[in-house]
Amino acid sequence: MKVSRYKKDDPVSYLLGATVVMEYLINKPGSVKGVILHPKFNAEETILKIKDICGRNHIPLSTEEKPFNILSQKENCFVIGIIEKSGGRIEEGNHVVLVNPSNAGNLGTIIRSQIGFDVKDLAIILPAVDVFDPKTIRASMGALSRIRVETFESFDDYRARFPDNNYYPFMLDGSVRLQDTEIKAPFSLIMGNEATGLPPEFSGIGQPIRIEHTGGIDSLNLPIATGIGLYHATKSTFSGK
Amino acid sequence: MKVSRYKKDDPVSYLLGATVVMEYLINKPGSVKGVILHPKFNAEETILKIKDICGRNHIPLSTEEKPFNILSQKENCFVIGIIEKSGGRIEEGNHVVLVNPSNAGNLGTIIRSQIGFDVKDLAIILPAVDVFDPKTIRASMGALSRIRVETFESFDDYRARFPDNNYYPFMLDGSVRLQDTEIKAPFSLIMGNEATGLPPEFSGIGQPIRIEHTGGIDSLNLPIATGIGLYHATKSTFSGK
Numbered sequence: 144m145k146v147s148r149y150k151k152d153d154p155v156s157y158l159l160g161a162t163v164v165m166e167y168l169i170n171k172p173g174s175v176k177g178v179i180l181h182p183k184f185n186a187e188e189t190i191l192k193i194k195d196i197c198g199r200n201h202i203p204l205s206t207e208e209k210p211f212n213i214l215s216q217k218e219n220c221f222v223i224g225i226i227e228k229s230g231g232r233i234e235e236g237n238h239v240v241l242v243n244p245s246n247a248g249n250l251g252t253i254i255r256s257q258i259g260f261d262v263k264d265l266a267i268i269l270p271a272v273d274v275f276d277p278k279t280i281r282a283s284m285g286a287l288s289r290i291r292v293e294t295f296e297s298f299d300d301y302r303a304r305f306p307d308n309n310y311y312p313f314m315l316d317g318s319v320r321l322q323d324t325e326i327k328a329p330f331s332l333i334m335g336n337e338a339t340g341l342p343p344e345f346s347g348i349g350q351p352i353r354i355e356h357t358g359g360i361d362s363l364n365l366p367i368a369t370g371i372g373l374y375h376a377t378k379s380t381f382s383g384k
Numbered sequence: 385m386k387v388s389r390y391k392k393d394d395p396v397s398y399l400l401g402a403t404v405v406m407e408y409l410i411n412k413p414g415s416v417k418g419v420i421l422h423p424k425f426n427a428e429e430t431i432l433k434i435k436d437i438c439g440r441n442h443i444p445l446s447t448e449e450k451p452f453n454i455l456s457q458k459e460n461c462f463v464i465g466i467i468e469k470s471g472g473r474i475e476e477g478n479h480v481v482l483v484n485p486s487n488a489g490n491l492g493t494i495i496r497s498q499i500g501f502d503v504k505d506l507a508i509i510l511p512a513v514d515v516f517d518p519k520t521i522r523a524s525m526g527a528l529s530r531i532r533v534e535t536f537e538s539f540d541d542y543r544a545r546f547p548d549n550n551y552y553p554f555m556l557d558g559s560v561r562l563q564d565t566e567i568k569a570p571f572s573l574i575m576g577n578e579a580t581g582l583p584p585e586f587s588g589i590g591q592p593i594r595i596e597h598t599g600g601i602d603s604l605n606l607p608i609a610t611g612i613g614l615y616h617a618t619k620s621t622f623s624g625k
Contacts, residue, residue, distance in 0.1 A: 252605050259597035259604050289600050322619040354615070355622070356500035359530050363500050363611070364493050370608035371615045374595070378563040381596070 144177045144203065146210040146225065149277050156275040158224030158285070159215050161189050166285025167224055168196040174288075177203040177225040179210050184221035193222070214277070228275045233264035233293040236329050237376070238308065239369065240301060242268040242345075243336040250274060251282025252366040258286040260373040261381055265292045266301050266331075298333075305331065310349025311376075312341050313368060317353035324352055326376040334372070337365045385418045385444065387451040387466065390518050397516040399465030399526070400456050402430050407526025408465055409437040415529075418444045418466040420451050425462035434463070455518070469516045474505035474534040477570050478617070479549065480610065483509040483539060483586075484577040491515060492523025493607040499527040501614040502622055506533045507542050507572075539574075546572065551590025552617075553582050554609060558594035565593055567617040575613070578606045 149157055155176060158164045161184075167175050178197055180190065184206075197204040210223055239257055244250050250272055257265060267274060271294065280287050295301040302310075311326060312333040326332075331349075335341030340362065345351065354368055362368070390398055396417060399405045402425075408416050419438055421431065425447075438445040451464055480498055485491050491513055498506060508515060512535065521528050536542040543551075552567060553574040567573075572590075576582030581603065586592065595609055603609070 252608065255601055255605060256608055258600040261598050261600075284601065286601055321615075357502050359499040359502075360496055360525065360527055364496060364607070366605070367493065367497055367608055367611035370604070371612055374562075374612045374615070 144179055144205050144207070144210065144225065146179075146213055146223070148213060151273045151276070154228060155225050156228055156280065157214055157277045158226060159220045159277055159281050161186065161222040163281055163285040164222045164224040165189070165192065167226060167288045168193065168200075168202075170285075170288040171226075172196060172200040172202065174226045174229065175200070175202050175224055176227055177205070179223040179225075180204070180206045181211055181221040182206055182208055186221075189222075231292045233266055233291045235305070236264060237262045238264045238266050238305070238329075238331045239373070240266040240268065240298075240331050240333040241271065242298060242333065242341055244271050244365070245337055246365075247272050247276040247278035248282040249337060249366050251279040251284075251287070253369045254279075254283040254290055255286045256366065256370045256373055258289050260377045262373060262377065263290055265290055267292065267294045268298050268301060269294055269296055311372075312345040312348055312351045313354065313372060314341050314346060314351045315353060315362060316346070317351035318346075319350065319352055321352050321354050321372065321375050324350065328380070330376055332369065332372045332376060334365060334369050385420055385446050385448070385451065385466065387420075387454055387464070389454060392514045392517070395469060396466050397469055397521065398455055398518045399467060400461045400518055400522050402427065402463040404522055404526040405463045405465040406430070406433065408467060408529045409434065409441075409443075411526075411529040412467075413437060413441040413443065415467045415470065416441070416443050416465055417468055418446070420464040420466075421445070421447045422452055422462040423447055423449050427462075430463075472533045474507055474532045476546070477505060478503045479505045479507050479546070479570075479572045480614070481507040481509065481539075481542060481572050481574040482512065483574065483582055485512050485606070486578055487606075488513050488517040488519035489523040490578060490605075490607050492520040492525075492528070494610045495520075495524040495531055496527045497607065497611045497614055499530050501618045503614060503618065504531055506531055508533065508535045509539050509542060510535055510537055552613075553586040553589055553592045554595065554613060555582050555586060555592045556594060556603060557587070558592035559587075560591065560593055562593050562595050562613065562616050565591065569621070571617055573610065573613045573617060575606060575610050
């Protein structure tokens with residue numbers, strides 16, 4: 144199968160590694176356009192599962208080495224999947240809203256946490272890193288296949304679509320502490336860029352929250368702040384099952 | 385100044401980037417054996433600060449390009465620091481205990497969160513990734529300079545030193561949920577390896593805790609689980625100032 148180094152404008156993206164490929168084959172087989180096994184891949188049980196699902200869904204399957212040299216350099220990767228990218232649309236309910244996220248690994252890690260805490264809608268305010276970057280998909284451990292993602296040109300566009308959500312911008316100088324705040328559904332947990340945080344105008348939107356920390360660090364890492372926000376927002380209602 | 389590609393047995397390690405170097409110059413100048421500026425580095429204010437601190441502490445300072453080619457490949461790095469590695473000793477109080485952590489970036493991110501939530505002692509149970517790996521130091525954003533770290537050959541060795549701490553192993557099948565548990569100081573938040581978690585015998589130690597999540601993911605990412613544990617453990621006592 145023909146693959147080429149990923150570019151943001153490509154109509155397809157790549158799943159690197161057996162875990163990620165399996166997630167997509169199980170949750171979103173319709174988006175998988177092909178699966179490639181490395182000749183040295185020898186996990187018999189996984190190979191049987193992949194063959195079965197590909198067979199039932201008419202997904203092309205090949206065994207060849209060259210695509211791995213093109214796509215996965217130093218990674219310990221023995222299965223590649225090719226997926227068709229498609230624009231998504233989020234639904235009413237609880238949301239994470241990322242304003243200008245810039246790091247693919249962080250974005251994937253946040254998506255994994257969202258699925259863990261059952262918040263299945265993600266709004267991304269542009270400009271932002273590409274949610275279909277293979278690094279994002281890999282960091283999500285394939286959880287991208289279980290989430291709805293929609294990009295918006297501006298926060299105002301997002302707000303116009305979901306005027307009734309309760310907005311909680313996370314800011315270093317938020318007026319209340321997270322532990323003193325009851326997050327009311329439907330909520331929008333709004334997180335800023337890794338380096339710059341949210342622009343100051345967000346202090347006039349909804350209820351700005353701070354996760355208090357010492358002056359020993361400039362800020363918490365973005366996926367950790369988001370994970371703590373998700374834990375706090377869902378801990379009284381979410382059963383985990 | 386002479387530098388060579390980092391190896392675990394080297395007596396020195398490297399600080400990559402201005403932020404990390406500044407953290408060490410401010411918090412631990414005695415450990416810094418040299419600072420190297422890239423010829424193209426032009427952040428005048430930072431350069432003045434570095435020159436000042438190096439001058440006062442008799443730390444050699446040079447401007448040269450070659451060390452960057454050896455140490456920092458593709459990273460956007462214009463300052464390198466050389467530090468002397470030294471074994472540490474943790475103190476009585478609240479601890480994070482990492483059992484067999486395997487990823488340098490994760491370890492650094494956890495250290496950054498610990499400083500954020502003012503838990504300044506980290507026990508690492510061997511085998512484990514090297515805490516002085518330049519990737520660890522960089523992911524910590526230099527917070528490694530503010531923490532005490534001690535490695536132990538086994539969890540039993542750690543336990544013998546701190547028999548009176550309250551142990552909270554974080555396990556997927558922990559018998560109580562985090563939100564239903566009051567964490568009592570002095571506490572030990574005990575986290576397992578990224579891929580395998582804690583061995584089953586930890587279910588008989590202290591009060592095993594689970595961070596409940598959906599079946600949509602296998603587990604939360606280790607730094608996120610640790611960050612959520614730190615937030616919950618410190619939220620009623622920690623003022624953040």
